[in-house]
Amino acid sequence: MRLKNGALSTIFFFPAGIFMLVFLVYPIFLLIRDSFYKIDIINPSLREFVGFANYTNSLTSERFLKALWNTVVYIGVAVGFEFILGLILALLLSNAFKGSQFIRTLLLSPLMLAPLVTGIIWKFMLNDQFGIVNWGLYKLGILSDPHQILWLSDSRFALYSTIIADIWLTTPFIMLVLLAGIKGIPISLYESADMDGANKWHKFRYITFPSLIPVATVALLIRMIDAARTFDIVWVLTQGGPGFSSELLSTYMYKTLTRYGEVGQSSAMAVIFIIILLVLSSFFITKMWSPRRRHS
Amino acid sequence: MAHAPIKETIVEKPVWLTSFYFRHKIWTLIVLVVTCLLALLFLGPYLYLLLTSLKPSAEAVTAPPTLWPSKFSIENYRKMFEYLPIGKYFFNSLITAGASTILSVFFGAMAAYGISRFSSITGSYFLLFTLVIRMVPMISIAIPMYMIVKSMGLIDTHFALILVYTSLNVPFAIWLMIGFFDSVPKEFDEAARVDGCSWIGAFIRIILPVSLPGLATTAIFTFMLAWNDFLFSLLMTSTNAKTATVGISEFLTAYNLDLGPMTAAAISFSLPVMIFSFFVQRYIVSGMTLGAVKE
Numbered sequence: 001m002r003l004k005n006g007a008l009s010t011i012f013f014f015p016a017g018i019f020m021l022v023f024l025v026y027p028i029f030l031l032i033r034d035s036f037y038k039i040d041i042i043n044p045s046l047r048e049f050v051g052f053a054n055y056t057n058s059l060t061s062e063r064f065l066k067a068l069w070n071t072v073v074y075i076g077v078a079v080g081f082e083f084i085l086g087l088i089l090a091l092l093l094s095n096a097f098k099g100s101q102f103i104r105t106l107l108l109s110p111l112m113l114a115p116l117v118t119g120i121i122w123k124f125m126l127n128d129q130f131g132i133v134n135w136g137l138y139k140l141g142i143l144s145d146p147h148q149i150l151w152l153s154d155s156r157f158a159l160y161s162t163i164i165a166d167i168w169l170t171t172p173f174i175m176l177v178l179l180a181g182i183k184g185i186p187i188s189l190y191e192s193a194d195m196d197g198a199n200k201w202h203k204f205r206y207i208t209f210p211s212l213i214p215v216a217t218v219a220l221l222i223r224m225i226d227a228a229r230t231f232d233i234v235w236v237l238t239q240g241g242p243g244f245s246s247e248l249l250s251t252y253m254y255k256t257l258t259r260y261g262e263v264g265q266s267s268a269m270a271v272i273f274i275i276i277l278l279v280l281s282s283f284f285i286t287k288m289w290s291p292r293r294r295h296s
Numbered sequence: 297m298a299h300a301p302i303k304e305t306i307v308e309k310p311v312w313l314t315s316f317y318f319r320h321k322i323w324t325l326i327v328l329v330v331t332c333l334l335a336l337l338f339l340g341p342y343l344y345l346l347l348t349s350l351k352p353s354a355e356a357v358t359a360p361p362t363l364w365p366s367k368f369s370i371e372n373y374r375k376m377f378e379y380l381p382i383g384k385y386f387f388n389s390l391i392t393a394g395a396s397t398i399l400s401v402f403f404g405a406m407a408a409y410g411i412s413r414f415s416s417i418t419g420s421y422f423l424l425f426t427l428v429i430r431m432v433p434m435i436s437i438a439i440p441m442y443m444i445v446k447s448m449g450l451i452d453t454h455f456a457l458i459l460v461y462t463s464l465n466v467p468f469a470i471w472l473m474i475g476f477f478d479s480v481p482k483e484f485d486e487a488a489r490v491d492g493c494s495w496i497g498a499f500i501r502i503i504l505p506v507s508l509p510g511l512a513t514t515a516i517f518t519f520m521l522a523w524n525d526f527l528f529s530l531l532m533t534s535t536n537a538k539t540a541t542v543g544i545s546e547f548l549t550a551y552n553l554d555l556g557p558m559t560a561a562a563i564s565f566s567l568p569v570m571i572f573s574f575f576v577q578r579y580i581v582s583g584m585t586l587g588a589v590k591e
Contacts, residue, residue, distance in 0.1 A: 023444070116544065124345065
């Protein structure tokens with residue numbers, strides 16, 4: 001079994017490795033290289049080495065910093081709400097009652113929904129003319145005029161409107177992961193707590209919650225990364241507008257590339273973005289991953 | 297034994313929680329009501345989209361909006377074909393998502409098998425690499441991918457999207473399949489080897505068949521990633537290979553006053569998937585939680 005293991009592993013890994021090399025590793029290499037050049041997408045022969053100019057341009061640009069800040073807000077607010085809502089839902093659904101299985105199944109189906117469709121749904125519902133959200137709030141007496149809140153075209157609300165769509169789309173994911181975590185807690189822990197006369201809150205505080213921490217860490221990490229990469233939802237809902245009020249790093253990079261054709265500039269932004277994400281998540285990774293762990 | 301990861305998804309009837317958390321009937325009732333309300337909150341918007349798509353075209357954009365269609369109509373579904381070549385877009389989505397799923401699941405499974413059986417430390421570093429790849433924002437990798445595809449002269453072809461989706465999905469497929477292969481006892485392929493199979497033969501004849509649930513799970517996820525993709529299709533296609541997501545999004549800009557057909561297109565695009573995922577949700581649950589909850 002041990003003989004020639006390295007060679008065998010390489011043979012099996014080879015086809016997948018080719019794909020990853022050509023379309024993932026090589027692009028990242030290109031990305032880093034391009035970030036030091038000034039490149040015109042229309043005329044790619046115009047390449048000029050500019051050193052760190054693209055980086056300093058980005059880091060001193062107000063628009064970039066705004067997009068960065070918006071991304072941070074987006075991650076914080078969206079993932080925060082998703083976690084709290086997901087936890088509540090998971091705790092509720094962990095109770096067996098007639099139909100709980102069915103409700104769980106129903107809640108799972110939107111997980112397969114395209115972010116694009118989510119964007120369309122909320123674009124429709126948040127519309128200030130014929131959107132059902134404003135009319136609902138008006139009928140409930142919360143708004144005095146059904147056109148009062150311009151969810152997507154008021155710079156104060158645009159970013160948060162996109163966050164609502166994100167929360168709606170991905171809370172079921174957090175719920176699912178936490179639910180699986182709750183089911184993994186040994187029954188004996190609750191039994192012995194019961195014998196000690198623990199109440200519901202104690203059981204949650206001292207058994208359920210601590211047991212969920214490893215699972216929750218993973219779920220939060222995955223969601224944070226995905227929220228940072230959000231593009232579709234924001235693109236459909238606001239395209240980063242009005243102004244730059246809901247501009248995220250992803251939409252700003254896309255515009256820099258396609259509208260302004262500045263490959264070098266957008267590459268530099270992408271590299272900065274990747275570095276930030278790697279630094280943030282390396283904390284989580286070192287906590288949950290070590291090369292020997294899988295085989296121990 | 298090989299099916300272990302599927303079966304340990306979510307325990308069907310967690311009697312212990314009912315009895316330890318909520319002993320009283322009134323509590324159960326409150327929990328039931330709150331759960332139903334929350335479920336409605338999460339399903340409501342999609343149901344609203346579904347109802348809107350069944351309204352007469354003009355009724356989709358009236359103020360005040362109506363919840364229930366005044367009469368059920370397939371006008372929006374008829375119009376969506378008139379406005380855009382939506383059939384072709386769906387076909388493009390199906391071709392690119394389907395082909396890339398087959399490729400990435402097969403190559404991913406091979407790599408995962410190699411890592412699971414033949415390597416310890418190197419394999420773990422491959423895994424770390426897949427984890428790091430997941431952290432790279434798609435938009436940033438899309439920039440150089442676009443340049444590569446352009447230099448290969450493949451812009452606006454199915455082939456380009458298939459290559460891109462396969463590459464994006466291979467690390468993910470490896471990540472998922474490792475868990476399944478680890479749960480297949482080594483005795484299986486060792487026995488096949490003793491009977492004279494080559495390693496490749498043992499993999500194809502023994503390991504792949506017994507990990508069918510894992511392959512199905514991986515296939516569902518890779519297919520969804522390609523099917524739902526918007527960014528790469530937006531960037532790399534223009535007329536010929538444009539997929540349904542980009543096609544649907546064009547309703548937003550092109551027919552701003554007649555959004556009814558767009559809702560019809562969005563429903564046609566997602567309803568089959570929603571219904572499908574309803575039936576295969578066991579696999580989805582195991583796939584989603586495997587990476588997160590294992591160990």
